[in-house]
Structures are given as C-alpha cells and as structure tokens.
Amino acid sequence: MPVLSENGQQVWHRRTTKQSLVHWIGWLIGLAVFVFCWQRISEATTWFFVWDAPRIAGDIWDRATPPRWEYIAQLGRPIWDTLNIATLGTLIALVLAIPVAFLAARNTTPSRLAARPLALLVIVSTRSINSLIWALLLIAIIGPGVFAGVVAIAIRSVGFCAKLIYEAIEEIDHSQVEAITATGASRWQVMVYGIVPQILPALAGVAVFRWDINIRESTVLGLVGAGGIGLQLQSSLNVLAWPQVSLILLVILAAVVISEWVSAKVRGAII
Missing domain, CATH: 1.10.3720.10 (MetI-like)
Structure with a gap:
C-alpha cells in the first residue's frame, strides 16, 4: 500500500490483517451492490429489443440516408x-x-x-x-x-x-x-x-x-x-x-x- 512520506515520495507498506480484511470487505460490498443493481436493471429490460437493436439501427440508417437536402x-x-x-x-x-x-x-x-x-x-x-x-x-x-x-x-x-x-x-x-x-x-x-x-x-x-x-x-x-x-x-x-x-x-x-x-x-x- 503506497503512502506519501514527508518529502513527497511514495513508500510502500504492507497492509495489516485488519486493513486487508476491511479492504476486501469493501470490495465485496461493492460487488454485491453492483450485482443487485444489475439484477434490477435486467428485470426491467426487454432483452429481445436489445439484441435486435443492431438490425433496427441499420434499418433506420438506411431510411435516413441520404438526407433530404432540399x-x-x-x-x-x-x-x-x-x-x-x-x-x-x-x-x-x-x-x-x-x-x-x-x-x-x-x-x-x-x-x-x-x-x-x-x-x-x-x-x-x-x-x-x-x-x-x-x-x-x-x-x-x-x-x-x-x-x-x-x-x-x-x-x-x-x-x-x-x-x-x-x-x-x-x-x-x-x-x-x-x-x-x-x-x-x-x-x-x-x-x-x-x-x-x-x-x-x-x-x-x-x-x-x-x-x-x-x-x-x-x-x-x-x-x-x-x-x-x-x-x-x-x-x-x-x-x-x-x-x-x-x-x-x-x-x-x-x-x-x-x-x-x-x-x-x-x-x-x-x-
């Protein structure tokens, strides 16, 4: 773990067991929050339209080109x-x-x-x-x-x-x-x-x-x-x-x- 010394240089120190435990608990909590949010988003998403989006985008592109310059x-x-x-x-x-x-x-x-x-x-x-x-x-x-x-x-x-x-x-x-x-x-x-x-x-x-x-x-x-x-x-x-x-x-x-x-x-x- 890098720590700034008095002269501004980084000095590496080994984390204690308690610091490592807190560090990993923080990562696990963040991962749990991400999984929960992703699950809620997935439940509210119609994935058929997501997978079909490239085809729809291509169809709209074909319809929109060339622009109507007049x-x-x-x-x-x-x-x-x-x-x-x-x-x-x-x-x-x-x-x-x-x-x-x-x-x-x-x-x-x-x-x-x-x-x-x-x-x-x-x-x-x-x-x-x-x-x-x-x-x-x-x-x-x-x-x-x-x-x-x-x-x-x-x-x-x-x-x-x-x-x-x-x-x-x-x-x-x-x-x-x-x-x-x-x-x-x-x-x-x-x-x-x-x-x-x-x-x-x-x-x-x-x-x-x-x-x-x-x-x-x-x-x-x-x-x-x-x-x-x-x-x-x-x-x-x-x-x-x-x-x-x-x-x-x-x-x-x-x-x-x-x-x-x-x-x-x-x-x-x-x-």
Whole structure:
C-alpha cells in the first residue's frame, strides 16, 4: 500500500490483517451492490429489443440516408430561433446572476445569516432542475413557444453563472479593495472600482462558456414545445421522416461545432 512520506515520495507498506480484511470487505460490498443493481436493471429490460437493436439501427440508417437536402430551406428560421433562445437566455441569466453572486460571496454579502443563505438557495434550486423540466413547467404557465424556451434557459443558467461568479468574487485581491476603501469610497464605489474590474475576465469567460452550453440545451427544447429546431425534429420524428431527421441532426451538429469554435476563440482572447 503506497503512502506519501514527508518529502513527497511514495513508500510502500504492507497492509495489516485488519486493513486487508476491511479492504476486501469493501470490495465485496461493492460487488454485491453492483450485482443487485444489475439484477434490477435486467428485470426491467426487454432483452429481445436489445439484441435486435443492431438490425433496427441499420434499418433506420438506411431510411435516413441520404438526407433530404432540399428540406434545409425550412430550417433557417428554427435554427435562428434556437440561437436566439440560447443568446437571450444567457444574457437574462447574467443580469440575474450578478446580484445573486454578490449576495452569495462571503466578502460582499450584506448579511451572512439572511442574504447569503437566500442567494445560495437560488443558486442550488435553479441548477438542480434541468432546462427541459423548466420548459415543461413554463409551457404550462405561459404557453408554448420561443419565449418559454428563453425563460427556461435563463432560469437554468442563473445558478451556474452565479456560482462561478461568486467564487471569482471571493478570490479577488483584497489589497485593491482595501486601498480604495482607505480613500473614503462608499460601498458601491468599492464594488465598482475595486471588485468589478477584477472579476470582468471571469465574468466574460462564464458568459461565453454558458452560452456554448445553452446552444446545446436549446436544440432539444423544441421537443417539448419550447420552440427552436427541436420542434422541427419532433415533427419529423412523429411522421417517421427519417431523411429530414438526419438533415436536422446534421444542422444541429454544425451549430454546436460553430458555437464551440466561437466560444474557444473568445475564451482564448480573454485569457
């Protein structure tokens, strides 16, 4: 069993009988849990469909190729809606996440007993629910369409952005804050001139990174009626128009690749 010495080198020691017994008991418990879980999964699985999956996949591939290239003229508006959902959702999320992050950060929160727990609750609650579930809830409240998708993406992104931003706030150089405070600056002036300039690179990086993620998430929101290219995908799947499905998947792949390239370039310029 390797153990790190004081100088950082690994030193091997023989396990005692008790340590070996605990080690093997842990492995046996893990194996038992795996066997139990596999048994439950097997009972709930129709294995005939699993063994027949290669044939079904081959049949769908034959039906989906070649893609129906002339259908691409009808995908311009849906992919534009998808980009708008991701972009507007990200912008709204950033506007909401910045004040939440300042309330959650230990060095900027006005109250560690009231404001900070409330801000952390907002961060956890918005991050714990998937955007598809938010979209389903919002469609029931405000109806289907692009607006429901924008709000779903925004709510889902608030917690993600706020968490990374408040961590950046807590890691700032406090000497700059102390220097500005010593000049008699107010609390707001300290934030504007001492904290915000230090977190701007992190804020820009978070914005681009989250926008890249939201491009991926917004492509499937249409499956539940929240607009975008996912709506075209759902319509094509409903009528088993496999050539259209393959074309839509190619367009989604192209959009994701382009967004990844753009976000990588922007992050590289920021860093």
